[in-house]
Amino acid sequence: xxxxxxxxxxxxxxxxxxxxxxxxxxxxxxxxxxxxxxxxxxxxxxxxxxxxxxxxxxxxxxxxxxxxxxxxxxxxxxxxxxxxxxxxxxxxxxxxxxxxxxxxxxxxxxxxxxxxxxxxxxxxxxxxxxxxxxxxxxxxxxxxxxxxxxxxxxxxxxxxxxxxxxxxxxxxxxxxxxxxxxxxxxxxxxxxxxxxxxxxxxxxxxxxxxxxxxxxxxxxxxxxxxxxxxxxxxxxxxxxxxxxxxxxxxxxxxxxxxxxxxxxxxxxxxxxxxxxxxxxxxxxxxxxxxxxxxxxxxxxxxxxxxxxxxxxxxxxxxxxxxxxxxxxxxxxxxxxxxxxxxxxxxxxxxxxxxxxxxxxxxxxxxxxxxxxxxxxxxxxxxxxxxxxxxxxxxxxxxxxxxxxxxxxxxxxxxxxxxxxxxxxxxxxxxxxxxxxxxxxxx
Amino acid sequence: xxxxxxxxxxxxxxxxxxxxxxxxxxxxxxxxxxxxxxxxxxxxxxxxxxxxxxxxxxxxxxxxxxxxxxxxxxxxxxxxxxxxxxxxxxxxxxxxxxxxxxxxxxxxxxxxxxxxxxxxxxxxxxxxxxxxxxxxxxxxxxxxxxxxxxxxxxxxxxxxxxxxxxxxxxxxxxxxxxxxxxxxxxxxxxxxxxxxxxxxxxxxxxxxxxxxxxxxxxxxxxxxxxxxxxxxxxxxx
Numbered sequence: 001x002x003x004x005x006x007x008x009x010x011x012x013x014x015x016x017x018x019x020x021x022x023x024x025x026x027x028x029x030x031x032x033x034x035x036x037x038x039x040x041x042x043x044x045x046x047x048x049x050x051x052x053x054x055x056x057x058x059x060x061x062x063x064x065x066x067x068x069x070x071x072x073x074x075x076x077x078x079x080x081x082x083x084x085x086x087x088x089x090x091x092x093x094x095x096x097x098x099x100x101x102x103x104x105x106x107x108x109x110x111x112x113x114x115x116x117x118x119x120x121x122x123x124x125x126x127x128x129x130x131x132x133x134x135x136x137x138x139x140x141x142x143x144x145x146x147x148x149x150x151x152x153x154x155x156x157x158x159x160x161x162x163x164x165x166x167x168x169x170x171x172x173x174x175x176x177x178x179x180x181x182x183x184x185x186x187x188x189x190x191x192x193x194x195x196x197x198x199x200x201x202x203x204x205x206x207x208x209x210x211x212x213x214x215x216x217x218x219x220x221x222x223x224x225x226x227x228x229x230x231x232x233x234x235x236x237x238x239x240x241x242x243x244x245x246x247x248x249x250x251x252x253x254x255x256x257x258x259x260x261x262x263x264x265x266x267x268x269x270x271x272x273x274x275x276x277x278x279x280x281x282x283x284x285x286x287x288x289x290x291x292x293x294x295x296x297x298x299x300x301x302x303x304x305x306x307x308x309x310x311x312x313x314x315x316x317x318x319x320x321x322x323x324x325x326x327x328x329x330x331x332x333x334x335x336x337x338x339x340x341x342x343x344x345x346x347x348x349x350x351x352x353x354x355x356x357x358x359x360x361x362x363x364x365x366x367x368x369x370x371x372x373x374x375x376x377x378x379x380x381x382x383x384x385x386x387x388x389x390x391x392x393x394x395x396x397x398x399x400x401x402x403x404x405x406x407x408x409x410x411x412x413x414x415x416x417x418x419x420x421x422x423x424x425x426x427x428x429x430x431x432x433x434x435x436x437x438x439x440x441x442x
Numbered sequence: 443x444x445x446x447x448x449x450x451x452x453x454x455x456x457x458x459x460x461x462x463x464x465x466x467x468x469x470x471x472x473x474x475x476x477x478x479x480x481x482x483x484x485x486x487x488x489x490x491x492x493x494x495x496x497x498x499x500x501x502x503x504x505x506x507x508x509x510x511x512x513x514x515x516x517x518x519x520x521x522x523x524x525x526x527x528x529x530x531x532x533x534x535x536x537x538x539x540x541x542x543x544x545x546x547x548x549x550x551x552x553x554x555x556x557x558x559x560x561x562x563x564x565x566x567x568x569x570x571x572x573x574x575x576x577x578x579x580x581x582x583x584x585x586x587x588x589x590x591x592x593x594x595x596x597x598x599x600x601x602x603x604x605x606x607x608x609x610x611x612x613x614x615x616x617x618x619x620x621x622x623x624x625x626x627x628x629x630x631x632x633x634x635x636x637x638x639x640x641x642x643x644x645x646x647x648x649x650x651x652x653x654x655x656x657x658x659x660x661x662x663x664x665x666x667x668x669x670x671x672x673x674x675x676x677x678x679x
Contacts, residue, residue, distance in 0.1 A: 009551060016539055349535050352496055353549040353596075354524020357516050435523075436496035439531055439608075 007366075014367035021339055025371065028335045032375025035328025036415045037382025042314075042321040044387060044407050049210070049309050053198035054138065058300035060264050061136065064093075064276055065298070068283075069291035070238055070253065081296055082236075083205075083306070084255040087223075092279065094130065098272045099261035101136045104220055105129035106257050107207055108228040110183035112215065114169050124165070125207070125214035125231060126182060128223055134160070136260055137203055142166070144176035144191035147219055151190075155221045159187035165215035166192045185226060187218060200309055202300060204258045207232050209309060223250070230256045253288070273297045329422040332375075336368065336423045340430040344438050351435035360431045368423035369416050376415025380408060443604065443635050444470040444493060449502035451488050451658075462488040464658040466502070470637065472603075475630040477649035478639045485658040486639040487608055493637060494527050494606045495519040507603070524552050528597030528634075532609035534589040536581040536596075542568060543577040546596045553600060567595040571625060587618030594625060598634075605629065607638040611645060623648055 018025040052058050066089060067081035085093070090104045105127055113121045133139070134146040143166075147158045159180070166175055175189045200209035207214075227246040229235070241252035263269045276295045283289045298306055340347075350360060383403060403411075451463040462485045470476050478486045491497040492504065495511060504511045506526070514522070529535075536545050543564055550560040568574045571591035573584075581589050590610060597605055607626065611619035623645060630636050630650075638649060646652050654661040 006551075020539060345535075346537060349537070350548065351520070352494070352523065352529050352535075354520050354552045354600075356520035356552075359520075359552065434497065436491040439496070439529075439535060 010363045010366045011370070013363055014370045017343075017367050018370065021342075024335055024339050028332050028339075028371050029375045029378055031328045031331040031335065032372060032415055032419050033378025033382055035325035036376055036379025036411055036418075037386060039321045039325045039414070040379055040383035040403075040407065040411045041386030041390070042317050043410070044383065044403055045390070046314055046318055047407060047410075048199055048402075049314070050304070051199070052301065052304065053200060053202050054300060057138070057262075060262050061260060061300045062099075062263050062269070062272070062297050063258065063260050063303055064272075065296040066276065066280060066289065067291035067294055068238065068253065068255070068289050070288065079291070081291070081294060082255045084235075085257045085259045086253060086255055087250045087257060089279075089283075090257045090259045093259060093276070096272070096275055098268055098275060099263055100268075101132045102259065102261040103130045103132035103136050104257050104259045105133055105204070105217075106220075106230045107204065107214055107232065109214075109231045110228060111181075112165075112169070113181040115179045115181055115186060119169055124216075126159075126216040126218060127214045128220045128228075129217050130220045133203075133217065136262055137198070139196050140194035142192045142194040143174040144189070147190050152219045152221050155225055156219060157185055157187050157222070158190045158219065160191040160193060160217045161189055162193050162213055162215055163195045164212065168215075182216065182218070183226060183228060187216075200304070200307075202304060202307075203260055205307060206230070209307070269297065325418065329418055332371075332419060333422040333426060336426040337429075340364070340426050343430070344433055347430055347433045348435055348438035351433065352439060357431045361427055364427035364430060365420060365423070368420055368427060371423075372416035372419030373412065375419060376412040379415055380411050383411065443472045443474065443507060444468075444637075445503070445505045446493075447503045449492065449499050449504055451485075451492060451497070451499050461658050463492070463499070466655075466659060468653055468660060470635060473630070473633050473635055475627075475636045475650040476638070477646035477652045478637060478655060479641070479643070479646050479652055480655035480661070482641075484655045486655050488658075489655060490606050490608050490637065490639050493604075494529060495523050520552070524549055525600060526603045528600065528602035528605045530590070530593050530597050530605060530607040530610045532612040534581070534586070534593045534613070536589055536592055538581055541578050541580055542573060542584075542592050542595075545581065545592060546599050549596060549600050563599045563601075564595075567599040568592075570598060571595045585618070586614050587621055590614060590618070590622050591625065594622070594629075598629065602634065604635040604637065607636065609639055609641065611640070611642065619645070 054061065063083075064085075065081040065083050066085065068086065068089070085104075094102060094104055096102075107125055107127050109123060109125045111121050112124050127133075131146050131149055131152050134141075139146075142163060144160075146160060147156060151158055159182070161169070161175060166172060169175065169180060170178065175192055178189050179186050180189065181187075196213060201211065201213065202209070224247065229246075229249065235254055235256035237252055237254035239253040241248040241254070261272065263272055273295070276297065277293070280289045280293065280295050347360065351357075355363075380403065387402060446469075447467045449463055449466045450461070453460040453462055466485070466489065468489075478489060480486050488497065492499045495514070499512070506522070511519075511522075537548065540548070546564045546567055547560055550563060555563070565574060565577075568577055571594055573588060573591055573595065576584070576588075581592065584592065590613075594610075605626070610626070611622050614622060619642075626636055626638070627648065636649075638645070640646055
């Protein structure tokens with residue numbers, strides 16, 4: 001290579017050096033690759049579990065927890081309030097005009113039938129939600145739109161399909177205006193969502209934070225009409241419903257609804273929190289809300305922390321993966337020592353010919369960085385294998401076990417930086433060789 | 443060109459101190475050709491290393507072109523080595539995986555010359571040593587004498603003021619040694635100062651001056667005085 005570029009020359013020297021010791025170089029790349037691969041497999045899962053799914057709105061979206069107990073037993077004096085709302089509390093708070101948007105929602109399931117035929121009936125999930133759901137959580141639409149507040153108030157039999165469900169029932173065609181049967185009722189499709197897979201699925205936690213959204217959404221106001229209970233997750237009742245009918249269940253002290261609000265300003269947050277407290281105090285006079293007075297308002301960031309998505313096992317796995325990476329880097333460090341020791345005579349000669357220690361260190365770091373880069377690429381391949389293995393072994397990890405651009409960049413950067421850290425001392429030591437030391441012995 | 447006054451160098455280990463140079467003084471003028479002789483362990487190579495800034499010294503004064511060489515930082519000493527001093531070693535010290543062109547290019551890279559300037563210098567210096575037709579050869583494809591000529595080309599490519607040669611013919615047979623000496627003679631005649639360490643009295647006689655080193659000191663202080671080019675060679679021993 002005959003250019004003026006120092007970097008190009010140093011890269012060429014690094015490549016020559018790597019070619020000159022292929023076994024040592026391969027061992028180093030393998031050590032870095034295995035360490036990065038193991039780490040990235042775990043970190044990918046961790047990253048996708050903990051990444052904020054709606055960062056633009058995380059300071060504006062809130063959910064609340066009211067401390068509703070009819071009696072307080074010993075040991076319950078300062079426990080945490082319930083994360084889900086009762087039907088009556090949610091309906092009352094829904095009337096508040098403090099939030100700019102809000103939505104109550106829950107999941108149920110029923111048999112889907114395409115009125116036009118073509119697909120066999122099948123059981124699947126759907127969600128009952130007030131229309132604020134779509135704007136609150138930035139749901140994208142492929143066809144049509146959400147149902148209106150008027151349709152919600154009028155208990156209109158309308159439905160929004162997810163992208164997947166529209167594919168399943170209508171082969172991806174525009175199905176707005178079509179009718180399908182869910183449960184015992186026919187619904188007109190008013191909108192089809194585009195792909196929408198927030199991870200974690202922060203607006204509900206009953207069915208699984210990493211599950212896909214249900215196949216369809218219908219107006220929440222239909223709840224008393226269609227009489228479909230919540231399908232899964234928490235629906236704990238702190239008192240037995242007075243009757244066996246569905247309305248008794250709705251009126252009972254059963255906690256089962258998710259309620260999210262948008263509070264764009266600090267004033268609105270304060271006002272909403274105060275409204276919750278006032279409501280709580282008022283209800284206390286009727287014998288409800290006997291627990292500690294600690295009603296909570298969580299923004300999205302706080303909510304994700306409250307859910308404790310990353311448990312101790314995951315933390316331990318990350319620790320083990322990082323320890324493994326350190327062991328691999330220590331091996332790389334030893335291999336670099338061996339490699340650089342073998343080039344003492346060359347270093348001595350370069351120093352004699354006028355290469356400064358700084359320039360020499362730079363040359364060595366470029367070579368180490370190159371090993372880190374190739375090791376990182378190998379690590380990514382191994383991480384893909386690891387993630388494929390996790391998909392096979394564990395359920396519910398399909399959406400978590402994939403690498404995105406951010407993770408690829410993180411892997412390569414981590415590989416280069418960690419290899420540079422591992423190689424800095426051997427490189428520095430090599431550059432301290434006195435110029436005269438090995439000139440006689442060559 | 444080069445002045446040393448009372449230079450000392452001590453190698454220390456946990457158990458022993460070795461005085462490689464003691465109160466060593468010498469003055470070498472521009473265009474001089476000095477042969478440094480003396481028995482093994484007398485301090486010849488240490489002298490050459492200090493003169494070439496390959497090693498530091500512990501005491502005394504060393505000036506190169508009137509500039510004090512004591513306490514230079516690594517960047518400065520590297521720059522002086524690169525720009526003002528050329529080295530020729532007994533074992534040639536070529537990089538085996540680089541061809542002749544690339545070997546001569548190494549010090550020029552550190553000098554920061556543009557590609558065209560480097561190319562011109564490399565071609566000229568290889569032409570000078572008679573190896574312009576073998577620029578793409580690897581050192582292993584050359585004889586010992588040819589390899590030493592490449593080393594000389596590498597030393598010359600940067601147009602140094604001073605060439606330091608440590609037993610430059612030590613690994614060569616007599617014919618090749620003579621060719622290398624002829625080349626050094628020619629380079630000296632063109633004005634480059636040469637300091638050559640040698641055990642070989644016959645080679646020493648080809649230098650303009652001899653400095654005989656014994657136990658880290660100049661054996662005969664009269665040898666400090668520069669001599670005229672046409673004076674007969676004098677071996678001080």
